Amino acid sequence: MDAVTPQASLPIDLSVPQPSSPADADGPAGSFSRRGFLRTAAIAGGGLVAASVAACAPAAGVPSWTYGPSTAPPPGGSPGASAAAPSAAASAAPSAEPSHDHSPAPSGSPAAADHDAEALAVVTRFLDGEYDKVEGAGNQPKQPTLDGDVKVFEFTVDAIQHKVDAVKDPVAALGFDAMWPGPRVDVVEGDKIRAIFKNNMQESTGIHFHGQRLPNSMDGVPLITQDPIHPGDSFTYEFTARTTGSHMYHSHHNATDQVGRGLLGAFIVQPKDPAKRYDQLYGATQDIVWISNDSLGGFTINGRGFPATAPIVASLGEKIAIRFMNEGSMMHPWHLHGMPMHVVARDGYPLGSAAFFADTLGVNPGERWDVIVTAEEPGAWAFHCHILPHAEGPTGMFGMVTALVVNPPATASTILASALLPSLSRPTAGGPIRSAALAGGSTAYTCKIPA
Ligand SMILES: [Cu+2]
Secondary structure, X not given: XXXXXXXXXXXXXXXXXXXXXXXXHHOHHHHHHHHHHHHHHHHHHOOOOHHHHOOXXXXXXXXXXXXXXXXXXXXXXXXXXXXXXXXXXXXXXXXXXXXXXXXXXXXXXXXXXXXXXXXXXXXXXXXXXXXXXXXXXXXXXXXXEEEOOEEEEEEEEEEEEEOOOOOOOOEEEEEEOOEXXXXXXXXXXXXXXXXXXXXXXXXXXXXXXXXXXOOHHHOOOEOOOEOXXXXXXXXXXXXXXXXXEEEEEEEOOOHHHHHHOOOEEEEEEEOOOHHHOHHHHHOOOEEEEEXXXXXXXXXXXXXXXXXXXXXXXXXXXXXXXXXXXXXXXXXXXXXXXXXXXXXXXXXXXXXXXXXXXXXXXXXXXXXXXXXXXXXXXOEEEEEEEOOHHHOEEOOEEOEOEEEEEEEOOOOHHHHHHHHHHHHOOOOOOOOHHHHHHXXXXXXXXXXXXXX
């Protein structure tokens, strides 16, 4: 089911590096399938009523509510910009955003109709599969070449133009192999690694393998363990991968700027013993890297801000491994609606009998937490940072938001209802999925006007 597998995920058996298959992940079939499943799950779960709101007349006389002292909206209209414009927290000049002021500062609610319309516009972009429309996705699997028994990875370090979503202007970012996040590297415990970085930027850098136990001279800290890698130069890191689990590689030179602009990537060391890998240990069938960042481009998951974030798409009962990695400068508490996360490893180290369940998991800068989610509740479940200024504002959701979409198995009744629908005098706009849901009794896409 590659067609419905989010791009950031891989089949979990990584004893042999997996070939990159962007065509499978991103082709028309993939795009269609992911969007379709998202809507299907939303309908099946009875949620996401937003798609119907636009058809309704706005309710009159809805009282406004404010978190704090009421303030006048800014000149020129409602506090919310148009849905096509970046929200204040999600838009970003490299050095200007986001604000590090975490105090809740709602500036007065916009009119309900304004908020609803703007929130709807953003959600609609998500439901329509914006993730698939933005080119340049990161986390592409990196394939080594072999030099004897050494796995050789050759990277470039590049200045790039990166799109956080389909609407905002590209940002002047940095990327390994010209992508943000950089390529996902999967190796096996005991592998001999040679990683060569060619600096194509106009600034010097140095690359640190975060979490690995390696020779000091390979630690990647310029001016302590090596000279900076100057523009046009290369540096070769060699070590044996002996620290298993979820790790990272990133710039360790002018790092606030360089990591904040995208010089980061996942470095995953699979245990030599296959019985300790997440597919065998937990039955996981997807293995998803989730790298957060909070500088250039605002609040991002794998280099994208909502609504361009990729949903995680699962079948009912499927087990999903998610590797949270925080490359930002703030902590982010990841909150999954509907079902818990089984937290099984921290910084690559298995928790063993100390593994625990949580629905909100704080991930500090530099930390990696691995969780297993059993997709046991059908529907489209919000999955977001619960520092709310990182996720939702007066123009709707933005930044660190995506969804876990759990597809129920197709039932005879829904198939039958879909087949019968043309003979029913019910709305059919929106395609066969919505129609089937309506025929099946969902009220999620019918017009609701507040009393
Ligand atoms: Cu956050």
